[in-house]
Amino acid sequence: MDILQTIASRRSIRAFKPDQINDDVLTQVLEAAQAAPSAGNRQSREIIIVKDEAVRIALAEAAFNQLFIQEAPVDLVFCANPLKSQQRYGERGRDLYCILDTAASVQNVLLAAHALGLGSCWVGAFNEEAVREAVGLPKDVRPITLIPLGYPAKQPEPTAGLSLAEFVHAECYGQPWRKKI
Ligand SMILES: Cc1cc2nc3c(=O)[nH]c(=O)nc-3n(C[C@H](O)[C@H](O)[C@H](O)COP(=O)(O)O)c2cc1C
DSSP states (O other): OOHHHHHHHOOBOOOBOSOOOOHHHHHHHHHHHHTSOOGGGOOOEEEEEEOOHHHHHHHHHHTTSOTHHHHSSEEEEEEEOHHHHHHHHHHHIIIIIHHHHHHHHHHHHHHHHHHTTOEEOOBOOSOHHHHHHHHTOOTTOEEEEEEEEEOBSOOOOOOOOOOHHHHOOSOSTTSTTSOOO
């Protein structure tokens, strides 16, 4: 799929067929995560692959019963590794760059999954401690995003976004949303 078409046609998928994802396809998705930009190339992110049903159920519960998380045959738990980034960038690395490294890989995975015919959804609403417990995360790694992955059972309607004029600004100053200082 052409990259611009992939970007434009991706939607959050919240209903999955029971079909399994074969390992070659899953590897392609994970390689897309690895190819994402990373501050100073510290690669301050980790991904846990979850296929076990009991763990998928625990993740869905941790995410306030978003049941499509247990329905998907695979869940990916994206984590930030703040120490990796902090070693080079101090506080900014710990509090920001590791989150951005993780988010960049999340977006790559959503797009790669879509290009490969899979559905996925960025899930950020969850109890961090419950996710930690479900997958046995070490203390120094922070769960940032869950991505359920599977073949879509439903195709959602296009999402209404903002027009470019509503969030792109040619200049910071002199625009209606920000007074000149
Ligand atoms: C940081 C973040 C957190 C999100 N958390 C959730 C979530 O917990 N559950 C969910 O169903 N969708 C979640 N979403 C997906 C958004 O609801 C979705 O991207 C948005 O409605 C636009 O729809 P689209 O992805 O189909 O374009 C999240 C998206 C982002 C970027």
